Amino acid sequence: MTSSSFLSATVSSAFEMGLTARSIYRVDDAADVRITVRRGSVWITLDNDPVDVVLSVGEQFSTSQHRRALVSALEPSCISVAPTVEHTVRKAAPQRSPNLRLSHFQPA
Template sequence: MSTLSHPSSRFQVSLPTRSIFAVPDGAGVGIECRSGSVWVTLDHDPRDIVLAPGESFEATDHRRVLVSALEPSCITVSDAQPAAMPLPPATRLRSPWRLPALGLSPA
């Protein structure tokens, strides 16, 4: 039996004061503050998460994550646990205005 392994990717981002780094889907993504101070917000989440050097946060939900630099900062971004976006219901995948593909073109 074989298992798929997903390499963990890590990269650093330098952020000037008041700049914003966005992660469209934060599920399983880790943010570590290396220097400075950053404010982490998630869409539709009332928490205020402020990270100082050495502190980290890992998102668990499929939400956009915004990392705002409160001062010149450096963060490490890692996808700690690869996550898959849930697929929309099959009814959303097909537009009611599209014809089934039958090898014909609409002239």
Template sequence: MSTRPNPSSPSARFHLSLPPRSVFAVPDGAGVGIECRSGTVWLTLDRDPRDIVLEAGDRFDGTEHRRILVSALTSSCITVSDAQPAAMPLAGRAQPAGAWSPWRLLPHGLSPA
């Protein structure tokens, strides 16, 4: 018996090379897996006091709707799987000026790799 992928639930997966000190942002980490294929990365989750460091072969699976920043401590390669865009606010709901957007990094001199 063979298993075929279900076309109604597509899975996204991509590999990303990160030079040292670069940062990659995942706007909504719920259901997103991050696997360190080589090097060392440091994960920071919004409103989470933990320091999560992944080395080659380690994996982190996000379970909550939080932004994840992946910072390369050394030259690294990661695989991001099942990445889905964060839910956007419902149309018609006013957002206060300067409200945080999941599609934009705050201006701290950091940018996605």
């Protein structure tokens, strides 16, 4: 395998990427990352996990395990990679008093 067919990144925001057949995309820490197949099919394996996953169009993979994941394109494919919803939800703002209304803030 040549280095040009091996891609790696950390995932802090969503993106899509095309993969040529037999190319590999590496996610160094797959915890809280969602991989969705948009086109083609991919094979996903986690370090030290005996179970591999094959996904086709529309299928998703995510894990809470802090392990490296390898995503191998079985054919020309397109995947989206994003933090899982739970990972991207920000803490809700504290509840405001229901007694305060915009009319209470009239200019003097």
